[in-house]
Amino acid sequence: MKAHKVPATYxxxxxxPGKNHSFYVFYKDKLYNEGxxxxxxxxxxxxxxxxxxxxxxxxxxxxxxDRMDSWIIKDSDGNNVTVDAFKNDLGTYLFGKVGKIIEENxxxxxxxPKWNVIKSEIEIQRNSGDDFALVHQDDLLxxxxxxxxxxxxxxEEYIKPxxxxxxxVFSSMGYEDSELDKMKNEGLLAPESYFYGALxxxxxxxxxxxxxxxxxxxxxxxxxxxxxxxxxSFITSTKPCVVMKxxxxxxxxxxxxxxxxxxxxxxxxKLAGNRSGKFYEIKSSxxxxxxxxxxxxxxxxxxxxxxxxxxRI
Numbered sequence: 638m639k640a641h642k643v644p645a646t647y648x649x650x651x652x653x654p655g656k657n658h659s660f661y662v663f664y665k666d667k668l669y670n671e672g673x674x675x676x677x678x679x680x681x682x683x684x685x686x687x688x689x690x691x692x693x694x695x696x697x698x699x700x701x702x703d704r705m706d707s708w709i710i711k712d713s714d715g716n717n718v719t720v721d722a723f724k725n726d727l728g729t730y731l732f733g734k735v736g737k738i739i740e741e742n743x744x745x746x747x748x749x750p751k752w753n754v755i756k757s758e759i760e761i762q763r764n765s766g767d768d769f770a771l772v773h774q775d776d777l778l779x780x781x782x783x784x785x786x787x788x789x790x791x792x793e794e795y796i797k798p799x800x801x802x803x804x805x806v807f808s809s810m811g812y813e814d815s816e817l818d819k820m821k822n823e824g825l826l827a828p829e830s831y832f833y834g835a836l837x838x839x840x841x842x843x844x845x846x847x848x849x850x851x852x853x854x855x856x857x858x859x860x861x862x863x864x865x866x867x868x869x870s871f872i873t874s875t876k877p878c879v880v881m882k883x884x885x886x887x888x889x890x891x892x893x894x895x896x897x898x899x900x901x902x903x904x905x906x907k908l909a910g911n912r913s914g915k916f917y918e919i920k921s922s923x924x925x926x927x928x929x930x931x932x933x934x935x936x937x938x939x940x941x942x943x944x945x946x947x948x949r950i
Contacts, residue, residue: 870897
């Protein structure tokens, strides 16, 4: 698999009946149109064209690297360089040093197989109101945290402010702006470096950074499983981790669609009444509330196993 924000193994749950590697994609300005069949094996190509962005520093490079096939690349003399040539030189270094460790050792060989086990455990028969607790809860939390941390909003909300503090500290020590900019370009003050660093640590077996987030979920949330009633289904998006309710600065309720039929809900202990996790079969109207929130939080596109979603929103 490639290190896109959401792996293809997750989107496989929404594949079109009778198709092996496709789901329906809906653009936010055309939600009532028929969905377009796209291959979830190529999740980097399901988004529309983006405006022209001039990439001049490391942070921008890391942010836009998933869309490299559309780049116009020039060497230091202003001559055009083919994307293939650039990717070959860059890929040889990056994949050899970092990519292979993260993508093969961690994502493909460790994290993705866990997701299929999690789905199988979630899909066993239950009665509404039953207690819900997963044997593989830590695997679910790890998968959820990795997807959550990969969202741009999290980088903006948590990582960049911390790096801003570091920059202020360096500035107070006498570093000039040009030196601070160089630090950012070289990765020291680039937020993406910290995100990929956490993944690289995990791939090497050091999951302390991920574990801190997992422990926070365990301490502060009840984990429920929601099942859509017959005749309706959950949709998903490129931002599957969605905040449903805020209490001050606390994310009091978050949802994470697992399949068209099932959705995980993280609900704050106080809001849940300090009970244990439960399994609930929810009505069509409640599914539609969740789907509309997924749409509102998505930057541009949502996905479904159905060609029409007007009856789901």
